[in-house]
Amino acid sequence: MDVRSVREQFPILHQQVNGHDLVYLDSTATSQKPLPVLEAVDEYYRKHNSNVHRGVHTLGTRATDLYEGAREKVRAHINAKSTAEIIFTRGTTASLNLVAQSYARQNLKEGDEIVITPMEHHSNIIPWQQAAKFTGATLTYLPLQEDGTISLEDVKQTITTNTKIVAITHVSNVLGTINPIKEIAKIAHEHGAVIVVDGAQAAPHSQIDVQDLDCDFYAFSGHKMCAPTGIGVLYGKQELLENMEPIEFGGEMIDFVYSHDATWKDLPWKFEGGTPIIAGAIGLGAAIDFLNEIGMEQIEAYENKLISYALERLSEIEGLTIYGPKERAALITFNLDSIHPHDVSTVLDSQGIAIRAGHHCAQPLMKWLDVVATARASFYLYNTKEEVDRLVDGLIKTKEYFRHVI
C-alpha cells in the first residue's frame, strides 16, 4: 500500500492547523473522507437526487438503483447471504438500539440474562440496561483479564442456558483489544443465545465475514470507514429479522395501511421507516469501493506495521502509561504522567496534532482502568510513520511544558 497516494485522496489532510501541518490521529472517533466518497455524494445531489421506492419518474429510479446498489455493496463486503439482511440505520448506536428495542424486548423475560463486557462503548451498554429494565432480564458482565482481554474460559463460565443475548464489541475503542468473536459466538449458540456484535471499530480496518463469524447481528457505522456521518448498518440473520417487529413506523416501511391497522414491507425495508439516508448510503457504497480497491488485507497489514512502530516509539517516553493488550487494533490509549488528557490534547493541538481526550464513551471501562480520563491516538490507512514521530515529539514537548506541575 502506497500511503502517499492514499493521502492524496484525502483533501482535508493537506492543511495547516495552528501553524503546523495537520496530524489527524482521531479516526476512531471519525475517519476522514476520500475524494471518491465526496464526489459520489456531490454527484448524487447534483444529478440524481430524488426520493426512493416511490414515483415512477427517471430520477426516482436512478436514486433507488443507487441506494439499493449501495446495499448490495455492503452485502458483498461483509459476505451476508442476502440484501434482506442489510438494514441501513443512522449508525452503530441506532443499529444496536434496534436489536435491543425489537429483538430483546420481544424475546426476553424475567430470569433471562444479557451478557456484555466492561469494555463496551456506552452504545453497547445502555440499550441493554434499558432492555433489562423493560423485560426484567438481568445484565451480567464478563470479567476482563488484567491486560484488557477476555478469556474464553470466563466466557464459558459466564454464559449459561439462561443467557439469551451476548452483546460484545469486536474491537475495543479504548483498549484496542480484538475479541475472538467466532469462538464466543460458538459458545453463545451452544447455550441457545444470540450474539450481537458492535463492529464500529472493526469494520473500517479489517475484512468482516458475518457468515464465517456466525454472528446473529453485526452493527457498524459508515463515518468511521471513510463514508459520511449519519449512515450505518445493521446486519441480522434473515430468520431473526423476519420475526422482529419494526421500532419506527411511518412511510416507506408499510405494505398496506387500513384505518386501524397496517402491514409491513418485506425485509429489509420494514425497518427503514421514513425517507432513508440516501446520500449517506451512496457515500458508504463509494467508501466500500475505495477501501476494496486498496484491499482490506493491505490496509490491515499497513496499520499493523504502523501500530507496532507507534507502540515502540511511545514506549520510549518516560512517564507514559499505555493501556490495553500488546496485540491490538490501530489505536493507543495512554496517560502522560499526571497531566490531564485535556491538557495533553490542548498542547498537542497547538502543534497541529489532533487526538482524543476524555472517557471515550466508556465510563465503566475508565472505572475498571481506575482513571478519570485518558488520551487516545488512533490511526487509519492515511497515517504515516512521520506522523507517529510528530506525536512523540509533541508529547515530549507537552511534558516539558508541564514540567513545573507534574
Add this chain to the structure above:
Amino acid sequence: MSFSNLDTLYRQVIMDHYKHPRNRGVLDNSDLIVEMNNPSCGDRIMLHLHVADGEIKDVKFEGEGCSISMASASMMTQAVKGKKVSDALSISSYFSKMMIGEEVDVGNLDLADIQALQGVSKFPARIRCATLAWEALEKGVNHNDKS
C-alpha cells in the same frame, strides 16, 4: 517552537491554583453539597457550601479534572468565600461573560484571581472545563434560595 499562544491559556497563576488548590476538601458543616460533571469528558466537581444570612460563609471543593477545571474551581471558591450570595452570582455572571469574550464592569467587586482565566475564551474546546465549578455554584445557591 513557541508556546506563546498556549501561555495565554496556561497562565502561571492558573498553574499555581492547579498545583496548590485553595479550599480543597469537604466542609463538616456544609448545608449544601452539589455534584456536577461534564459528561463529555468525565471532569467532576463536588462543591460544599455553607450559606447563612444571605452570605457564603464557607466553601470547599473536591473533584477530578484538567488543570483548567480544577484551577477554575479553586479560584471560584477563593472569589466567592465570605461574599454575599448576590455578589457571588454577579461574579458568576461576570465570569460567564468573560468566557464568551465580553467585557463587563463589576464595580468594586473583588474578583481575586479569576481574571487570569480570560485566555480560556480563545480556546473554545476548553470553556466547558472552566465553567463547571461556576455552574455548580449557581446550582447550589439557587437551590438554597428556593429551600
